[in-house]
Amino acid sequence: MDLNSIKKVAVIGAGTMGNGIAHVFAQTNYQVHLIDISESALQNAIAKIGSNMDRQIKRELMTEAQKADFLKNITTFTDTAEGVQGVDLVVEAATENLDLKLKIFKQLDEVCDENTILATNTSSISITQIAGVTNRPEMVIGMHFMNPVPVMKLVEIINGYATDQKVTDLIVELSEKLGKVPSVVEDYPGFIANRILMPMINEAILSLQEGVAGVEEIDTIMKLGMAHPMGPLQLADFIGLDTCLSILNVLHDGYGNPKYAPSTLLKNMVNAGHLGAKTGKGFYTYTKGSKELVVSDQFKK
């Protein structure tokens, strides 16, 4: 098992993360099988990869000829069993839902070659639980890319309870080859990235709820005081408030510690359908074509 044994990679799910993961593998000259149940998701992903590569061309990080070659590395499939034929690694980036992931990994175990490594990009679901539905738990690992994948350097690599050290070493090496910086952690709820990030976001929302400060004040303090590129409330809008809530629930259930209990304001906003940038309304209000940060009416003083 070495880096040269990985030539073909399947990416399952062609949404926000899947298209970025396919992009970085394709530009590192891997053959990529991009799989989604939705044909339109596949078409949108290819268009998105093309437009993101155009941005790299503008910044002189890629040439037109390279873009054409890299796009040729990607083949799309709507059938998982067909798409994973002959691949050495699968990176699953389908919707964050436990039952769905368990179903996908059960099928992957049945249809993939016995040497194929099965990785998941899950933000919060236990790698050990996912590995448990396969007959190859030693070959299952977390490969948690950050959004937007072509830009963000980190890959949080998560060892399941039974992950083979050789698999971990290989995924570390592979992440470096993709131009990323890997960090290896163990399989506990939220891993490291979300275990630390989500309580910070929740604390920012609690501070707003209690009237300690307004949206702009909280974000300004964290941006200028802590040198964060984005304030926690803007970041929550970017991630999606429903996603933040579901990760906090994973932490709360997983550790049984009340410090992870999601704030009432977060729950109310999710119930109201104010999920952040993707619905046009969260702590800020988003208008297509405008980059201006406008605090939502509910939070204006």
Ligand SMILES: NC(=O)c1ccc[n+]([C@@H]2O[C@H](COP(=O)([O-])OP(=O)(O)OC[C@H]3O[C@@H](n4cnc5c(N)ncnc54)[C@H](O)[C@@H]3O)[C@@H](O)[C@H]2O)c1
């Ligand atoms: N969005 C983020 O910022 C982010 C960051 C890190 C990790 N993640 C993780 O990445 C994964 C994907 O998240 P996303 O934001 O890209 O979601 P998304 O909703 O943008 O995309 C999910 C895609 O999966 C497809 N899909 C659903 N069921 C499928 C199946 N059975 N087979 C193949 N495709 C299927 C959907 O059609 C959709 O295109 C999740 O596990 C999430 O936790 C997300």
